[in-house]
Amino acid sequence: MASPPRKPLSLVFCMVSLSFFFFSCSFLASRSFPSDTDKVELGLYYESLCPYSANFIINYLVKVFEDDDLLSVVDLHLYPWGNAKIRNGTNTTFDCQHGPSECLLNTVEACAIAIWPDVNEHFQFIYCVETLVYEHKYPEWETCFEKLGLDPKAISDCYTSGNGTELELHYAAETNSLEPPHQYVPWVVVDGQPLYEDYENFISYICKAYNGTALPKACSNITLNTVYKEKAEPTGPVCNKETTTWSTQIRSAITSWMRKMNMAVSM
Numbered sequence: 001m002a003s004p005p006r007k008p009l010s011l012v013f014c015m016v017s018l019s020f021f022f023f024s025c026s027f028l029a030s031r032s033f034p035s036d037t038d039k040v041e042l043g044l045y046y047e048s049l050c051p052y053s054a055n056f057i058i059n060y061l062v063k064v065f066e067d068d069d070l071l072s073v074v075d076l077h078l079y080p081w082g083n084a085k086i087r088n089g090t091n092t093t094f095d096c097q098h099g100p101s102e103c104l105l106n107t108v109e110a111c112a113i114a115i116w117p118d119v120n121e122h123f124q125f126i127y128c129v130e131t132l133v134y135e136h137k138y139p140e141w142e143t144c145f146e147k148l149g150l151d152p153k154a155i156s157d158c159y160t161s162g163n164g165t166e167l168e169l170h171y172a173a174e175t176n177s178l179e180p181p182h183q184y185v186p187w188v189v190v191d192g193q194p195l196y197e198d199y200e201n202f203i204s205y206i207c208k209a210y211n212g213t214a215l216p217k218a219c220s221n222i223t224l225n226t227v228y229k230e231k232a233e234p235t236g237p238v239c240n241k242e243t244t245t246w247s248t249q250i251r252s253a254i255t256s257w258m259r260k261m262n263m264a265v266s267m
């Protein structure tokens with residue numbers, strides 16, 4: 001299903017007459033069509049049911065797809081694993097932060113990426129599912145097949161065959177080898193650098209990292225305004241890696257505190 005890479009006619013012509021026109025050709029090629037080596041790597045480590053992941057995907061990341069110039073300089077990879085954990089004593093079963101439904105949808109989204117490797121195609125599907133997550137309607141995720149005219153069979157085969165689990169374990173390994181390690185999701189990495197809580201400004205970081213000559217128009221305003229800010233306010237809301245531990249700790253602290261208070265009252 002992958003569409004052939006877009007090669008401008010001028011580039012093909014260049015290859016033919018390479019020895020004569022090397023300089024003008026490389027100018028042409030890099031001028032209007034960023035080469036793959038110029039592309040800025042954009043990684044999103046997320047989990048399907050984290051509301052902040054959904055918010056980032058449908059209200060921020062989608063902007064890349066609304067701007068062909070911007071899309072042409074980005075090499076986007078999605079990693080649907082997030083804060084899930086491989087169960088102790090096993091290598092193949094895992095638990096997800098927001099429960100089994102999240103494991104299901106993480107796996108479905110991993111399958112979508114494998115089945116439709118073109119980012120334009122799998123993003124459409126993931127965008128649709130995450131929109132339902134955002135609207136608290138994720139049990140209706142299967143409506144996305146019909147909405148987008150996609151065949152559900154490939155996804156259900158991927159899921160039931162265990163291939164989806166394989167893919168998830170792959171994403172687990174990639175997430176767990178992040179350096180520095182992720183602390184929460186959404187965890188956005190541009191050109192190898194995590195953006196921490198400034199992730200909503202990811203476009204500024206893309207513009208800053210881009211070394212090619214075809215600077216997207218979207219970067220012209222941003223370079224003036226945002227990029228040179230000393231330090232952005234950490235405002236982005238997140239799903240923390242250790243939420244479970246935290247709430248357990250807080251609950252037990254409150255329980256023991258209440259017990260003490262009761263004792264004080266009854267004494």
Ligand SMILES: *[C@@H]1O[C@H](CO)[C@@H](O)[C@H](O)[C@H]1NC(C)=O
Binds near residue numbers: 039040041191
């Ligand atoms: C841009 O150039 C710098 C310095 O050569 C390099 O470290 C960086 O990785 C490059 N960025 C991209 C996106 O290629």
Ligand SMILES: *[C@@H]1O[C@H](CO)[C@@H](O)[C@H](O)[C@H]1NC(C)=O
Binds near residue numbers: 088
């Ligand atoms: C799983 O193993 C890790 C590391 O050995 C340990 O810290 C953790 O408490 C274990 N979790 C459970 C649920 O047993």
Ligand SMILES: *[C@@H]1O[C@H](CO)[C@@H](O)[C@H](O)[C@H]1NC(C)=O
Binds near residue numbers: 089090091
């Ligand atoms: C998990 O993987 C490790 C290393 O590959 C292996 O030694 C171990 O036996 C596996 N455990 C299970 C329960 O499959």
Ligand SMILES: *[C@@H]1O[C@H](CO)[C@@H](O)[C@H](O)[C@H]1NC(C)=O
Binds near residue numbers: 161
């Ligand atoms: C599962 O993966 C294998 C190996 O990548 C592939 O040959 C097979 O077609 C896949 N099966 C399904 C149902 O996707």
Ligand SMILES: *[C@@H]1O[C@H](CO)[C@@H](O)[C@H](O)[C@H]1NC(C)=O
Binds near residue numbers: 217218219220221
């Ligand atoms: C840049 O900013 C101006 C004024 O704020 C706006 O009208 C214009 O559309 C912006 N251009 C881009 C490419 O975002």
